Amino acid sequence: MASASAFEYAPAPESRSVVDIAPSYGLFIDGEFVEAADGKVFKTVSPSTEEVLSEIAQAGEADVDRAVAAARRAFEKWSALPGSERAKYLFRIARIIQERSRELAVLETLDNGKPIKETRDADLPLVAAHFFYYAGWADKLEHAGFGVSPKPLGVAGQVIPWNFPLLMLAWKIAPALATGNTVVLKPAETTPLSALFFADVCRQAGLPKGVVNILPGYGDTGAALVAHPDVNKVAFTGSTAVGKEIARTVAGSRKKLTLELGGKGANIVFDDAPIDQAVEGIVNGIFFNQGQVCCAGSRLLVQESIQDELLDSLKRRLSTLRLGDPLDKNTDIGAINSAEQLARITSLVDKGAAEGAEPWSPECELPSAGYWFAPTLFTNVTQAHTIARDEIFGPVLSVLTFRTPDEAVAKANNTQYGLSAGIWTEKGSRILAVANKLRAGVVWSNTFNKFDPTSPFGGYKESGFGREGGRHGLEAYLDV
Amino acid sequence: MSDRLNVLKTYKLYVGGKFPRSESGRVYEVTDAKGKWLANAPQSSRKDARDAVVAARKAFGGWAGATAYNRGQVLYRVAEMLEGRRAQFVHEVADAEGLSKSKAAEQVDAAVDRWVWYAGWTDKIAQVVGGGNPVAGPYFNLSSPEPTGVVAVLAPQESSFLGLVSVLAPVIATGNTAVVVASEKAPLPALSLAEVLATSDVPGGVVNVLSGRTAEIAAPLASHQDVNAIDLAGADEVLAKELEIAAADNLKRVLRPQPVDDWTATPGIDRLTAFLETKTVWHPTGSLGAGGSSY
Numbered sequence: 001m002a003s004a005s006a007f008e009y010a011p012a013p014e015s016r017s018v019v020d021i022a023p024s025y026g027l028f029i030d031g032e033f034v035e036a037a038d039g040k041v042f043k044t045v046s047p048s049t050e051e052v053l054s055e056i057a058q059a060g061e062a063d064v065d066r067a068v069a070a071a072r073r074a075f076e077k078w079s080a081l082p083g084s085e086r087a088k089y090l091f092r093i094a095r096i097i098q099e100r101s102r103e104l105a106v107l108e109t110l111d112n113g114k115p116i117k118e119t120r121d122a123d124l125p126l127v128a129a130h131f132f133y134y135a136g137w138a139d140k141l142e143h144a145g146f147g148v149s150p151k152p153l154g155v156a157g158q159v160i161p162w163n164f165p166l167l168m169l170a171w172k173i174a175p176a177l178a179t180g181n182t183v184v185l186k187p188a189e190t191t192p193l194s195a196l197f198f199a200d201v202c203r204q205a206g207l208p209k210g211v212v213n214i215l216p217g218y219g220d221t222g223a224a225l226v227a228h229p230d231v232n233k234v235a236f237t238g239s240t241a242v243g244k245e246i247a248r249t250v251a252g253s254r255k256k257l258t259l260e261l262g263g264k265g266a267n268i269v270f271d272d273a274p275i276d277q278a279v280e281g282i283v284n285g286i287f288f289n290q291g292q293v294c295c296a297g298s299r300l301l302v303q304e305s306i307q308d309e310l311l312d313s314l315k316r317r318l319s320t321l322r323l324g325d326p327l328d329k330n331t332d333i334g335a336i337n338s339a340e341q342l343a344r345i346t347s348l349v350d351k352g353a354a355e356g357a358e359p360w361s362p363e364c365e366l367p368s369a370g371y372w373f374a375p376t377l378f379t380n381v382t383q384a385h386t387i388a389r390d391e392i393f394g395p396v397l398s399v400l401t402f403r404t405p406d407e408a409v410a411k412a413n414n415t416q417y418g419l420s421a422g423i424w425t426e427k428g429s430r431i432l433a434v435a436n437k438l439r440a441g442v443v444w445s446n447t448f449n450k451f452d453p454t455s456p457f458g459g460y461k462e463s464g465f466g467r468e469g470g471r472h473g474l475e476a477y478l479d480v
Numbered sequence: 481m482s483d484r485l486n487v488l489k490t491y492k493l494y495v496g497g498k499f500p501r502s503e504s505g506r507v508y509e510v511t512d513a514k515g516k517w518l519a520n521a522p523q524s525s526r527k528d529a530r531d532a533v534v535a536a537r538k539a540f541g542g543w544a545g546a547t548a549y550n551r552g553q554v555l556y557r558v559a560e561m562l563e564g565r566r567a568q569f570v571h572e573v574a575d576a577e578g579l580s581k582s583k584a585a586e587q588v589d590a591a592v593d594r595w596v597w598y599a600g601w602t603d604k605i606a607q608v609v610g611g612g613n614p615v616a617g618p619y620f621n622l623s624s625p626e627p628t629g630v631v632a633v634l635a636p637q638e639s640s641f642l643g644l645v646s647v648l649a650p651v652i653a654t655g656n657t658a659v660v661v662a663s664e665k666a667p668l669p670a671l672s673l674a675e676v677l678a679t680s681d682v683p684g685g686v687v688n689v690l691s692g693r694t695a696e697i698a699a700p701l702a703s704h705q706d707v708n709a710i711d712l713a714g715a716d717e718v719l720a721k722e723l724e725i726a727a728a729d730n731l732k733r734v735l736r737p738q739p740v741d742d743w744t745a746t747p748g749i750d751r752l753t754a755f756l757e758t759k760t761v762w763h764p765t766g767s768l769g770a771g772g773s774s775y
Contacts, residue, residue, distance in 0.1 A: 252721030
């Protein structure tokens with residue numbers, strides 16, 4: 001296309017030399033890196049090049065036993081520490097993460113495929129901030145509104161996804177440790193590296209052994225962890241289908257459960273919205289992290305009268321997005337995390353076209369190696385279409401229209417999910433009225449995809465239950 | 481005692497503000513602690529349970545949308561109506577639970593006071609559990625509690641009245657609507673409470689009361705796709721596990737059965753917060769006097 005040359009930049013890759021990835025990593029149990037009991041390993045690859053980054057020990061049931069036992073042994077002392085001492089460990093962790101943030105950002109970009117711009121400017125700052133925030137709670141729990149002497153639950157089994165590997169680790173581990181629990185955490189099989197580097201951060205911080213245990217593995221490792229009889233608390237972020245399976249597993253036990261699951265967020269643009277800002281918000285809402293975000297604004301609901309104007313602007317903006325090397329500082333769209341995820345996105349997009357919606361993508365050259373998907377938007381989408389109902393978890397936007405605010409709310413709420421929503425309008429009373437009616441845990445008005453450790457995050461309906469972040473996030477790890 | 485023959489009451493369900501019999505036409509015998517016949521109570525079916533859910537869903541928007549002050553007044557009105565029928569409930573609770581008149585009176589008085597306690601909570605809980613969040617950026621950021629939706633409530637089996645009020649009042653105080661399954665062997669106080677609710681400005685459908693076999697009615701409620709939460713207070717361990725598994729299909733919020741030694745003890749806010757969602761709303765603040773506004 002004619003304008004393409006205007007956006008040709010010289011390559012500006014971030015240096016890989018800041019991170020030193022070992023050829024193999026063990027499980028992190030009781031303060032030591034150890035091999036899996038059955039000796040199993042798996043490889044983690046860079047999704048942008050398919051290069052093998054490292055070989056990782058794969059935890060089995062015996063390793064889950066071992067890790068839970070280590071966490072149980074560590075619990076007595078850790079929970080008995082004065083809150084002010086636990087706080088200091090967490091402050092140390094926050095500071096070490098800040099010191100090592102460039103290294104961890106490059107590592108995360110290599111293992112996950114997301115642009116360095118995001119790991120550097122979003123993931124890592126939020127990770128450090130999350131530890132810093134919950135560190136401060138550790139010696140103030142009696143003032144948090146959960147009774148005069150709230151108690152930790154014990155051993156927390158935590159299973160996290162691959163889309164924000166280190167940030168999801170922070171959301172799980174920081175509140176758990178601040179409240180006096182010990183943890184066994186399973187990172188996703190495609191992104192185990194940052195969790196293993198975090199184990200080294202714990203070592204540098206002098207964290208007592210057994211307080212944090214990291215068990216890389218697949219779904220069966222996670223299943224063994226949540227089913228383990230000596231786990232007192234289960235926290236999961238991932239798909240709604242797996243969340244339901246976990247809810248069944250813990251049924252009838254005394255395990256406390258919090259789930260942060262899928263979404264199909266509606267981003268509602270009214271006719272008086274500031275169009276340029278709305279376009280930026282829509283792009284950020286669905287193309288941030290290649291759309292692999294549970295709270296993505298994957299359904300654009302645009303008021304009929306401004307549909308053409310908005311779509312023209314949006315398409316123009318999409319044509320300027322730069323897809324390619326995630327380590328390049330100018331890259332907007334990185335790689336899809338895995339071949340499996342790419343296949344899922346591709347199949348849903350095929351289905352969207354087959355069902356009659358019209359796909360559109362900017363001209364966009366995809367690299368020959370690695371897993372890539374061009375930013376895509378669908379028009380002529382109805383509420384019955386699969387792409388309007390199922391979570392795609394990719395850079396794919398479904399555009400629907402509405403005429404009245406009531407219709408917008410009805411369509412926005414017409415989903416099994418209830419995680420996020422966006423509202424774009426200059427009219428304050430309309431923002432408040434619509435926000436009030438949306439059945440979603442996070443509502444962004446005239447902005448999108450903003451996160452903060454002080455701000456509770458979590459879903460309504462089948463997007464899960466419990467909140468992460470803020471004072472609310474403590475409840476998941478306290479005996480209340 | 482005069483030799484006048486007294487008029488017996490036909491006990492009915494309470495669904496959508498009306499008092500229907502079970503669509504199944506079934507009843508079961510309810511006796512007092514000594515085995516003396518008290519009444520035939522409706523034995524609700526799956527269909528009754530589904531009708532109750534439809535009524536509760538229909539009532540949800542209006543009740544959740546009512547002001548907290550208004551809900552507080554309505555709950556207080558329930559206490560007023562109950563106080564006026566104190567003698568009736570003392571009698572029914574004494575029969576139902578095999579208590580002396582004075583022990584039954586303590587239960588009823590505590591139940592009246594419980595409505596008053598929760599009436600006062602309706603417009604306070606949002607300030608206790610919600611609030612502004614000091615995010616590190618130019619954003620207004622507010623978290624507020626909202627009702628979860630339609631809540632199925634399995635009332636405690638032993639404490640037929642105070643236990644029932646103690647689990648029901650917190651559910652509706654925050655704007656949820658309820659489908660209550662009364663104590664299986666002692667359903668009469670619950671069915672009579674429906675008559676109080678019907679005359680207390682509680683909108684029809686906000687509370688629906690079913691009597692019958694707990695396991696039979698609870699199963700369709702636990703698996704119902706339009707029920708958002710379930711309180712398992714009245715389920716035994718085996719039933720509770722089955723229901724929790726069924727509830728996972730649409731990720732209902734589940735309140736597991738908790739041992740309660742003394743229903744008269746002051747409740748905390750746990751039963752209020754169990755059926756609340758937290759909504760967090762962001763908006764840019766812009767800035768004044770610093771080079772213009774910004775989004």
